[in-house]
Amino acid sequence: MWYQRISKAIKKAASPQSFTRFFATEGASPQPQSISPRAFFQLNRLQLNASRFLPGRAAGLRPSLRRKPASEFREHRLYVPGDDIRFVDWKASARQEHIFIKLGEQPKEATVYILIDCSASMGWGTPPKSNTACLVAMALSFLALTHGDRLVIVPLNSDPPAVNLPARQLHPLGPLSGKGQYPHLVTTLNSLVFCGQVDLVSAVRNFRYHQASGGGLTILISDLLGVQDIQPVLEFLPAPTWDVILLHMLHPQELQPNLQGDFEMQDIETQHTINYDINPKNLALYQQQLQSWRANLEMGVVQSNAFYTLIPTNWSLEHEIIPHFRAVNILKPL
Amino acid sequence: MSFANPLGLLGLLSLPVIIALHLLRERQTRYVVSSLSLWSFLEPEVRGSRFRKVSISLLLILDLLAAVLLSLALARPQLNLNLPVRNARHLVILVDVSTSMLARDVLPDRFSQAIIDVAAQLNGLGPRDVATLLTFGNQPHWIADTRQQGVQEMLARLAELQAGETGAALLEALAMGNAALDPALPAEFHVFSDGAFASLSLDELPHPIQWHPYGKQTSNQAIIRLSAETSPNGMSQCFVQLANFGDQPVTRVLSLLADGAPLDSQAIDLPANSVVTYLSPPIQGQPASLGAVLVGGDDLKADDSAELGMRPTSQVKVQLVAEQPNPLQQAFNAIPGVELQVFSPQEFTYAAVMDMTVFRQSWPSPLPNGLVLLVEPPQSAAPLEEIPLQVTGKQDLAPGAQLTQPYPSALLDGVDFSGVRWSSAWKLAAIPPDWNILLQVDETPLLIHGQINGHSVLVLLVDLSQGNFTRHPSFPILLGNIVRNLQYASFPGSIASGESLSLPLSADDLALTVLPPKGNPLEYRTSLPSRWTQTLTPGIYRFEFRNRAGKVTSHLVGVNAGDLFESNLAPQQWMQAQTAQQSSRALDVSQVVELRPWILALLFIILFWEAALAWR
Numbered sequence: 012m013w014y015q016r017i018s019k020a021i022k023k024a025a026s027p028q029s030f031t032r033f034f035a036t037e038g039a040s041p042q043p044q045s046i047s048p049r050a051f052f053q054l055n056r057l058q059l060n061a062s063r064f065l066p067g068r069a070a071g072l073r074p075s076l077r078r079k080p081a082s083e084f085r086e087h088r089l090y091v092p093g094d095d096i097r098f099v100d101w102k103a104s105a106r107q108e109h110i111f112i113k114l115g116e117q118p119k120e121a122t123v124y125i126l127i128d129c130s131a132s133m134g135w136g137t138p139p140k141s142n143t144a145c146l147v148a149m150a151l152s153f154l155a156l157t158h159g160d161r162l163v164i165v166p167l168n169s170d171p172p173a174v175n176l177p178a179r180q181l182h183p184l185g186p187l188s189g190k191g192q193y194p195h196l197v198t199t200l201n202s203l204v205f206c207g208q209v210d211l212v213s214a215v216r217n218f219r220y221h222q223a224s225g226g227g228l229t230i231l232i233s234d235l236l237g238v239q240d241i242q243p244v245l246e247f248l249p250a251p252t253w254d255v256i257l258l259h260m261l262h263p264q265e266l267q268p269n270l271q272g273d274f275e276m277q278d279i280e281t282q283h284t285i286n287y288d289i290n291p292k293n294l295a296l297y298q299q300q301l302q303s304w305r306a307n308l309e310m311g312v313v314q315s316n317a318f319y320t321l322i323p324t325n326w327s328l329e330h331e332i333i334p335h336f337r338a339v340n341i342l343k344p345l
Numbered sequence: 346m347s348f349a350n351p352l353g354l355l356g357l358l359s360l361p362v363i364i365a366l367h368l369l370r371e372r373q374t375r376y377v378v379s380s381l382s383l384w385s386f387l388e389p390e391v392r393g394s395r396f397r398k399v400s401i402s403l404l405l406i407l408d409l410l411a412a413v414l415l416s417l418a419l420a421r422p423q424l425n426l427n428l429p430v431r432n433a434r435h436l437v438i439l440v441d442v443s444t445s446m447l448a449r450d451v452l453p454d455r456f457s458q459a460i461i462d463v464a465a466q467l468n469g470l471g472p473r474d475v476a477t478l479l480t481f482g483n484q485p486h487w488i489a490d491t492r493q494q495g496v497q498e499m500l501a502r503l504a505e506l507q508a509g510e511t512g513a514a515l516l517e518a519l520a521m522g523n524a525a526l527d528p529a530l531p532a533e534f535h536v537f538s539d540g541a542f543a544s545l546s547l548d549e550l551p552h553p554i555q556w557h558p559y560g561k562q563t564s565n566q567a568i569i570r571l572s573a574e575t576s577p578n579g580m581s582q583c584f585v586q587l588a589n590f591g592d593q594p595v596t597r598v599l600s601l602l603a604d605g606a607p608l609d610s611q612a613i614d615l616p617a618n619s620v621v622t623y624l625s626p627p628i629q630g631q632p633a634s635l636g637a638v639l640v641g642g643d644d645l646k647a648d649d650s651a652e653l654g655m656r657p658t659s660q661v662k663v664q665l666v667a668e669q670p671n672p673l674q675q676a677f678n679a680i681p682g683v684e685l686q687v688f689s690p691q692e693f694t695y696a697a698v699m700d701m702t703v704f705r706q707s708w709p710s711p712l713p714n715g716l717v718l719l720v721e722p723p724q725s726a727a728p729l730e731e732i733p734l735q736v737t738g739k740q741d742l743a744p745g746a747q748l749t750q751p752y753p754s755a756l757l758d759g760v761d762f763s764g765v766r767w768s769s770a771w772k773l774a775a776i777p778p779d780w781n782i783l784l785q786v787d788e789t790p791l792l793i794h795g796q797i798n799g800h801s802v803l804v805l806l807v808d809l810s811q812g813n814f815t816r817h818p819s820f821p822i823l824l825g826n827i828v829r830n831l832q833y834a835s836f837p838g839s840i841a842s843g844e845s846l847s848l849p850l851s852a853d854d855l856a857l858t859v860l861p862p863k864g865n866p867l868e869y870r871t872s873l874p875s876r877w878t879q880t881l882t883p884g885i886y887r888f889e890f891r892n893r894a895g896k897v898t899s900h901l902v903g904v905n906a907g908d909l910f911e912s913n914l915a916p917q918q919w920m921q922a923q924t925a926q927q928s929s930r931a932l933d934v935s936q937v938v939e940l941r942p943w944i945l946a947l948l949f950i951i952l953f954w955e956a957a958l959a960w961r
Contacts, residue, residue, distance in 0.1 A: 132379040132380050135377070135378070135379035136379070140379075234379065234380075236379055236380035236382055236383065237380055237382045239382075262379065265379060265383060270376065274375065274376040275375040275376065276375070276376050276377075276378050276381060276384060277375050277376070277377045277378065278378065278380055278381040279377050279378065279379055279380070280380065281381070283381060284375065285381055285384070285385075287384055297383070297384070301383065304383075
């Protein structure tokens with residue numbers, strides 16, 4: 012009967028299970044997880060494809076444009092007083108009227124920044140988008156640590172930060188070097204709390220001016236919800252000092268909602284509600300608008316000399332994400 | 346459709362409550378999204394309204410339907426079917442048989458048209474219909490009923506109906522029809538009449554009436570009253586009332602007839618819608634009947650003439666048998682037309698023909714002819730065993746005791762006993778059960794009346810020797826009434842057509858011959874009728890009584906059709922108003938169907954459906 016149905020619906024809505032389910036995505040930490048052995052096997056043969064123009068102070072394994080007099084020839088330059096005469100290319104100097112010094116390549120390290128959007132929307136979905144984000148961050152962090160790069164994990168929190176955030180989430184993790192840091196990194200990523208509303212522009216600006224020590228490879232993992240124009244975000248990370256990769260994490264339910272009917276939709280971040288009548292016509296319109304939004308984002312990223320790619324959160328790391336990273340040259344073989 | 350309990354419709358107020366509950370129920374199923382910004386891309390017009398739009402679901406429809414049906418069931422709707430119930434109805438058909446229905450303003454006349462219409466109604470009866478046919482005029486008459494006769498027999502009886510009565514006993518006819526109703530069938534009352542009677546109060550009737558009016562605007566003049574007075578010198582004077590019911594003044598010639606012979610003729614001017622009185626010059630002699638005729642023609646001939654039978658002025662023979670004849674003798678001598686003979690009980694001899702014999706303080710033996718009046722019967726036993734009277738003594742009457750008339754009688758008409766000081770009365774051992782007490786003081790009878798072997802006997806028990814009764818005017822008036830009401834003296838001079846005439850018979854009457862104005866004389870020898878009802882034809886009726894002695898007494902009675910209401914042929918406004926309401930009232934005749942059982946059945950079906958949906 013109608014009143015029984017209504018009372019049943021009210022009881023159902025007020026039941027502890029539904030209460031837990033309703034707030035499960037708000038401020039919840041992802042389940043502890045790690046990269047599978049198969050993914051490790053794939054990653055061992057890959058490396059991050061970073062720009063040569065990235066600044067690097069210490070010597071490392073990453074090729075760079077920095078030259079020094081060396082026996083391995085890359086190019087010549089004119090001799091200036093004070094140069095070690097051991098590196099003079101006598102044969103070339105004999106053919107020319109000038110004295111040339113042989114220059115060789117000096118490998119260096121790169122700083123990899125992994126910026127993770129810790130807003131509540133990243134914790135939305137079943138399983139939440141944060142799971143995939145953390146896995147991707149682990150994989151890329153493993154590659155950075157493996158190849159001698161300096162790694163900094165930057166959680167992008169709401170401003171001011173939520174009271175339930177752990178203390179270590181308030182500050183960036185790193186810089187880390189060496190594979191020995193990987194377990195600590197995994198623990199940190201698994202303890203991230205996704206809650207609140209993150210203003211990406213202010214968060215990136217805060218990162219740029221207060222947390223970053225210089226340029227580097229910046230991997231921004233976010234669902235970019237609420238961001239209509241990405242250029243204000245990326246203008247704080249100009250190329251070539253900053254090589255930015257934008258990983259757009261979207262849940263399949265966001266890409267293709269399976270809804271029908273009249274719904275009172277509630278924003279998980281702002282708790283605002285709006286009534287929508289979802290019908291096939293509106294769903295088609297939603298798809299058009301979603302594609303347009305993504306195209307605008309991608310266009311803005313390209314105009315900022317950054318790189319954009321979409322990662323549906325239902326992709327598995329070893330089967331879809333790593334092959335996709337190889338296909339779009341985020342990763343390259345050793 | 347109407348509602349027996351309109352307050353039940355307040356239940357419809359539950360509809361918005363149900364809708365609100367559905368909205369509340371749907372609000373519980375909110376959907377949490379990662380960001381409303383994704384959905385804000387939708388065009389504004391595809392957004393839901395601020396107030397949630399009610400989604401039309403089967404459950405909501407069933408809920409609303411159940412609430413509506415429950416409210417309707419509480420309101421008890423009744424469906425008034427506009428179509429008459431053709432399968433089962435009881436038609437009460439009342440036909441006006443008054444004189445006005447004989448008017449020829451429509452062809453052939455109003456009554457013939459009504460008969461045709463009634464026949465059409467009877468021919469249109471359904472197989473389960475019931476019809477009762479009644480007529481009303483001076484009196485209501487039950488004619489036929491389909492429960493007792495077939496339709497063909499009813500049509501035959503309908504064809505035998507005759508109009509000509511004066512009066513409209515419609516209420517009595519309606520009461521008869523109402524009493525004859527079949528309670529299992531819806532009733533329809535159909536009145537076929539021209540409405541030529543006074544307006545009736547029909548609002549309280551249990552069933553509405555469908556009127557079938559007849560006639561149109563027409564001019565009619567009538568003699569509505571004819572009377573005569575005879576002066577002590579033997580001269581008579583005729584008094585005629587004429588009425589003009591037309592809208593135009595007319596002049597009609599009035600002819601007076603005496604015993605059928607022309608007496609006088611006078612042109613009378615009759616203004617429009619007026620009543621004119623005409624007083625004739627003195628008439629010489631003593632005619633047996635007087636007549637008045639309006640010369641010329643109009644649409645109703647029956648009321649253009651009137652007849653009046655003159656009362657007989659013959660002497661009434663009275664014998665007084667008493668030792669002390671006074672004060673009875675003085676009183677009878679004061680009554681005109683009384684031929685009194687006084688005897689002592691020893692000298693009394695029975696005469697062959699006598700109208701009245703008075704015995705004071707003596708018993709008759711045997712009973713004489715005519716009326717017998719016993720005054721102060723003696724305490725001795727009656728010589729005749731058939732006289733069931735036994736006087737036990739005197740009883741004093743208290744002054745101021747209440748005087749009552751237990752049985753109404755014409756003998757006491759106009760007799761005023763106020764001021765009479767009753768002293769005592771003779772007390773009887775018992776009053777025969779078939780005798781009537783005409784006058785009594787408290788429980789003591791003073792005047793009783795009964796029959797002994799066919800002889801009419803009056804007993805006056807008042808002690809005349811005491812009190813002031815014999816010196817009071819009521820004493821000769823009472824004796825005068827007794828004389829005037831003797832035997833044939835109660836014949837009226839005229840009656841209205843259709844009115845029955847009471848025939849005062851006595852044991853001496855052996856034969857009666859009635860001569861109507863038209864047709865052959867009717868003679869009765871074995872069983873004489875006590876009432877004469879065949880008075881439809883206006884004119885002078887002659888009643889001839891022949892007694893055992895061969896004496897023939899003739900009485901003339903005029904039967905007149907003219908009447909103040911009956912002769913007014915103009916369509917009556919009250920009847921037009923009733924006819925105008927006929928269409929709306931006809932709806933009331935229709936069958937009322939109670940819809941609540943059907944609604945409740947539908948409600949239970951919907952509730953079961955909802956239960957199946959809820960627990961599926």
